[in-house]
Structures are given as structure tokens and as C-alpha cells.
Amino acid sequence: MKHCIDTKDLNRDEFLSLIKLAEEIIEQPKNYAKVCEGRQLATLFYEPSTRTRLSFTSAMLALGGTVLGFSDEQSSSVAKGESLADTSKIVSGYADIIAMRHHKEGAALVAALNSTIPVINAGDGSHAHPTQTLTDLLAIHLELGRLDNLTIGLCGDLKYGRTVHSLIKAMAQFDKIHFVLIASKNLVLPEYMIQELEANPKLTYSFAESLEEAISSLDVLYMTRVQKERFDTEAEYERCRGHFILDKKVMSLAKENMRVLHPLPRLEEISAELDADPRMAYFRQAHNGKYIRMALICYLLGLVKLNDTEEQNLTKHYKEISSFCCRNKNCISKVEVLPHLVQGEEPHLACAYCEKGA
Ligand SMILES: [Zn+2]
Numbered sequence: 001m002k003h004c005i006d007t008k009d010l011n012r013d014e015f016l017s018l019i020k021l022a023e024e025i026i027e028q029p030k031n032y033a034k035v036c037e038g039r040q041l042a043t044l045f046y047e048p049s050t051r052t053r054l055s056f057t058s059a060m061l062a063l064g065g066t067v068l069g070f071s072d073e074q075s076s077s078v079a080k081g082e083s084l085a086d087t088s089k090i091v092s093g094y095a096d097i098i099a100m101r102h103h104k105e106g107a108a109l110v111a112a113l114n115s116t117i118p119v120i121n122a123g124d125g126s127h128a129h130p131t132q133t134l135t136d137l138l139a140i141h142l143e144l145g146r147l148d149n150l151t152i153g154l155c156g157d158l159k160y161g162r163t164v165h166s167l168i169k170a171m172a173q174f175d176k177i178h179f180v181l182i183a184s185k186n187l188v189l190p191e192y193m194i195q196e197l198e199a200n201p202k203l204t205y206s207f208a209e210s211l212e213e214a215i216s217s218l219d220v221l222y223m224t225r226v227q228k229e230r231f232d233t234e235a236e237y238e239r240c241r242g243h244f245i246l247d248k249k250v251m252s253l254a255k256e257n258m259r260v261l262h263p264l265p266r267l268e269e270i271s272a273e274l275d276a277d278p279r280m281a282y283f284r285q286a287h288n289g290k291y292i293r294m295a296l297i298c299y300l301l302g303l304v305k306l307n308d309t310e311e312q313n314l315t316k317h318y319k320e321i322s323s324f325c326c327r328n329k330n331c332i333s334k335v336e337v338l339p340h341l342v343q344g345e346e347p348h349l350a351c352a353y354c355e356k357g358a
Contacts, residue, residue, distance in 0.1 A: 001312075004296060018292065039066075039301060043070075062290070068095065088111040107353075133166040152177065152221075155221060159190055160230060167222060171203070172203055180205070211250050216254065223266070244269055257279075260274075264286050319343075
């Protein structure tokens with residue numbers, strides 16, 4: 001059995017096979033309309049995210065399956081104090097596959113360790129959201145026909161932006177990727193992500209101070225929204241927000257076949273006047289999220305076989321060290337009684353759930 005907890009659970013061949021399958025589904029949806037007949041998806045959303053939940057629901061219905069679940073913590077048995085581990089065991093008896101969203105980091109791993117059916121992480125705190133990354137990869141492949149040999153601009157909130165970090169990790173599996181990092185100084189890419197870039201010889205990167213400076217070299221511009229609450233002062237926010245706005249003037253400097261992606265929702269960083277420009281791919285990107293989720297559901301349920309898939313052993317990278325205590329207050333281990341699982345080696349041990357060091 002296979003789960004999808006993090007993009008690192010998938011290798012290059014699996015990424016490419018899932019994308020190929022999603023593209024087949026887009027071409028011939030009728031061929032897949034009954035693939036999941038008699039199967040049930042449980043959407044366990046401990047944190048509301050209407051867009052992601054609807055995308056999973058619509059994916060399962062389009063495969064001929066059914067959906068049950070809850071859309072916030074209050075309407076679930078968690079309100080009565082049931083543990084995540086117990087909920088996962090019980091839901092395994094009702095459903096065939098789980099899509100879980102949780103505000104605590106590592107929650108999806110806890111579910112996977114306790115369920116007897118596949119678990120898809122639909123977002124665990126600021127830790128991982130692999131189906132968003134798969135959606136991004138599908139969008140790039142559909143728009144440009146390749147995932148190698150790309151110059152990708154990352155713009156906006158590179159510090160807290162979970163989607164940016166996941167995209168970098170996933171692109172590490174492809175060849176000749178150059179990232180241009182475009183962010184204000186208080187939202188730059190964290191040091192541990194820079195180390196990740198440094199550690200991979202297939203990835204290169206450079207910095208740019210403005211969109212104008214970077215845009216002509218890009219194949220893909222991945223925009224993210226800058227959240228006001230990330231800034232110390234209102235003045236600092238006001239100064240930064242004007243810096244990274246994509247409008248007609250900036251786009252006039254971009255290549256004819258460049259594509260702009262955004263995980264949405266957007267604020268003001270992309271001017272609405274650009275929406276009709278065919279290079280703006282973010283609405284197509286969001287729409288296609290449904291198809292990559294369809295492909296992933298088929299794959300995890302064992303209904304389609306992909307090339308070169310790896311056997312997954314969830315616990316093989318972890319060991320239990322009872323003295324280890326995770327210090328991340330947003331970690332699932334802070335609210336549930338769990339085995340003290342760690343990954344890595346001394347002195348770089350990290351919590352297996354949230355992947356943060358002690
Ligand atoms: Zn932790």
C-alpha cells in the first residue's frame with residue numbers, strides 16, 4: 001500500500017507517470033468515469049479549505065466513486081476528543097482512501113501510520129501539500145511540454161510559502177533547473193532551503209531584486225501572495241507590496257511563451273488586467289488540480305499501474321528515541337500521544353512528523 005504524505009514519497013518516474021495519466025484523463029475522461037465505482041473517498045478536513053476539498057470531491061465523483069467526510073473540526077468526532085490515530089483506524093473501515101487536511105504539521109503521517117487504507121496529505125500546517133505541487137508540475141508540463149531545462153522565477157513570499165518550498169524539492173528530481181529568487185529581504189528563502197539548492201548539482205539559482213530585472217529570462221514565473229501579517233510594520237509592508245506586482249508593463253518584457261503560475265488565491269500581486277493574456281496559466285492550473293488528484297487516487301488505490309514505482313515502507317526512515325522531544329509547537333506530537341519517531345542521524349536528528357530539528 002502506498003500513501004502520499006510528501007512529494008518526497010514520489011520519484012521522478014512516478015511524477016512523470018502521474019502527469020501522463022492526468023493528461024490521459026483530460027483527453028479521455030469517459031475512459032475513467034467508472035474506474036472508482038464502489039469506492040469511497042473520506043475527506044477528513046480538520047481545517048476548512050473549501051477549494052481543496054471540492055477539488056478532491058469532484059475528482060472522486062468524476063471517477064465514479066463516492067465521498068464522505070467532514071469539513072471542519074467542530075463537525076467531526078474530534079470535538080468529542082477522539083484522537084487522530086483512532087479516527088484514522090475507524091475511517092479505514094468505512095472508506096477506501098483518505099484525503100486529510102490538518103492544521104498540525106505531521107498529522108497526515110500519523111493518519112497513514114494508523115490507517116489500513118491509503119492516505120493523501122491535503123495539507124498539514126505549513127509542512128507539506130503534495131497535491132498542490134503535483135498540480136504545479138502538471139501545469140508546467142501541460143503549458144510547456146517539459147519539466148527539465150527550465151528557468152523558474154519564484155516571487156513573493158519565499159520565506160513562509162509552503163508551495164514554493166515543495167516546488168523546489170520536487171524540481172530537484174529534474175535536470176537543468178535554474179531558479180531566480182525574487183523577494184524582499186524579510187521574505188527571502190530560508191537558509192535550509194538554500195542548503196537544499198546548494199546540495200543538488202542539478203539545481204542552480206540566482207537572486208533578482210525586481211520582476212523587471214528577472215522576467216525576460218524566465219520560462220515560468222511562480223507568483224505567491226505576500227501576507228500582511230508577515231511584516232513587522234505597516235510601512236515595511238507598504239514598501240514591499242508595490243515591488244512585486246505583475247502588470248502589463250512588466251509582462252511586456254517577458255518571453256512570448258513564458259507562463260505565469262499562482263497557487264491562488266491571489267491578492268494584488270497579479271493585476272486582473274492580465275487575466276486575458278494567454279501566458280497567464282493560473283486558472284487553468286487550478287482547474288487541472290482535479291485531474292492530477294484523479295490520477296493520484298487511481299494510483300494509490302492500485303487501479304492503474306505506473307512505471308518504476310517504489311515500494312513504500314513508511315517507517316523505514318524512522319526510529320523511535322524516547323528521549324527525543326520535538327520543539328515545534330505546531331507539531332502533531334504536541335497534541336497527540338505518539339511514539340517519539342525521529343529521522344536523520346546524530347547530530348541532525350529531526351522529528352519524523354514535522355521534520356523540524358529538536
Ligand atoms: Zn515535530
